[in-house]
Amino acid sequence: MNETINHQLNHRTIRFFKEQPVDEEVVQEVLNVFQRTATSVGMQQTTIIRMKDKEKKEVIADIGQQDYIGEAPELFIFIADCHRNYQIARTKGLGEKPPAMDKYFQAVADTYLAAQNTANALESLGLGVNFIGNILNDSQRLIKLLELPQYTMPVLGLSFGHPDDNPELKPRIPVKYRVGVDSYPMYDNYLKELEDYDQEMTTYYDTRQNNKRSDSFSNQVLNYFDNNNLMRDKILLDIEKQGFVLFNEDNG
Amino acid sequence: MNETINHQLNHRTIRFFKEQPVDEEVVQEVLNVFQRTATSVGMQQTTIIRMKDKEKKEVIADIGQQDYIGEAPELFIFIADCHRNYQIARTKGLGEKPPAMDKYFQAVADTYLAAQNTANALESLGLGVNFIGNILNDSQRLIKLLELPQYTMPVLGLSFGHPDDNPELKPRIPVKYRVGVDSYPMYDNYLKELEDYDQEMTTYYDTRQNNKRSDSFSNQVLNYFDNNNLMRDKILLDIEKQGFVLFNEDNG
Secondary structure (H helix, E strand, C coil): CCHHHHHHHCCCCCCCECCCCCCHHHHHHHHHHHHHCCCHHHCCCEEEEECCCHHHHHHHHHHHCCHHHHHCCEEEEEEEECHHHHHHHHHCCCCCCCCEHHHHHHHHHHHHHHHHHHHHHHHHCCCEEEEEHHHHHHHHHHHHHCCCCCCEEEEEEEEEECECCCCCCCCCCCHHHHEEECCCCCCCCHHHHCHHHHHHHHHHHHHCCCCCCCCCHHHHHHHHHHCCCHHHHCHHHHHHHCCCECCCHHHC | CCHHHHHHHCCCCCCCECCCCCCHHHHHHHHHHHHHCCCHHHCCCEEEEECCCHHHHHHHHHHHCCHHHHHCCEEEEEEEECHHHHHHHHHCCCCCCCCEHHHHHHHHHHHHHHHHHHHHHHHHCCCEEEEEHHHHHHHHHHHHHCCCCCCEEEEEEEEEECECCCCCCCCCCCHHHHEEECCCCCCCCHHHHCHHHHHHHHHHHHHCCCCCCCCCHHHHHHHHHHCCCHHHHCHHHHHHHCCCECCCHHHC
């Protein structure tokens, strides 16, 4: 156990922050960490949009349907970005050869790795973070708001600041169900296997300090798969609109 | 600056490891970090396959076309995994309603965040890591090898161990091109803007201790976009084979 791992084992989502701003030196240091993150074939296909404009932050809060997004002292939007490199390739003589899905997914890999690396740096400094997946509720609106060019796509938000919130650790599915040796860790009946975890989550929701409710993990899972979000399920069409080729002709 | 950030700023890809195995206690500690990673709507849709079988590791090295993958003391394959939860939902009465792309991408987010978090824990302990994207060179073969069920998809490998390698830090694109404020950091001519970086990379390749070569970033970028990998570009078809719904009917 060391300080890094201690912070990692104590990760909680921090939704509320003090008004105190994050020092600019800290932000710059964390951007250096972002820059040094591992990257697929060295292509560095991720970009951060740092949100300072209050009105734009409120639009993002509206997209994410969470007021507290607009209140956070700092908000980064992580972009999967093939634009910069594609322009370089075009300038060097590449013909019209827009990136296909393999390149999109490599940019996505760069982006999520960079987001987590950034979050680890922030938490190591005692700051609190909140990953915001809900920016994808209306990716077209976000793309316009951030003036994102072709061959880019927003994938994740990260708000951070000095924590004004101290939520309990959320229980997790036991490791043995999430780690297999040499093949997939297959069980006949996960609902039964996870009975104790389900109970633990129910107790967690029932006894936590804020936002108490009657709920269980398995009910959340049922609702999760029962409710399709049509705006979000059309993500491939949004990716295509941004210029990526979904299916290579030679692949039919 | 602290120990966590110090490790992050010094991240290098470590391809060669000492024979000394990684202590089992360390592996278990790191799996606890994996387990506690932030997760989209609490769904925890990622799974690790820990590779111990020497023959299977060699198949993965063959897929990735890199012998050293098979030699690494430890190799994790990170899986985007909606299988476990989908089975729970089905047992609880969900009809035939296979997950659409939004859920796939949420699993992908969980998986990459967990992979980077795991890597940071390993590096904090002085171990070296290598992310392996090339496992996707033949995802069908890997899916069979790992006996992955429907609604799962491999996304990234991570090999690690005690470093027997000390590569130079690889130069990175300056932060100002990778961070915008309130909108995308747009420049007219990235090739010209990145001239100094291009030269820095050429010097890096020319003077590094191992694997010297004559190369530049901009040439690599040109080759990257000029060469399509048909096996990898059909990734959406592979994802569809794994049971995910690419296009929701209501979205056309």
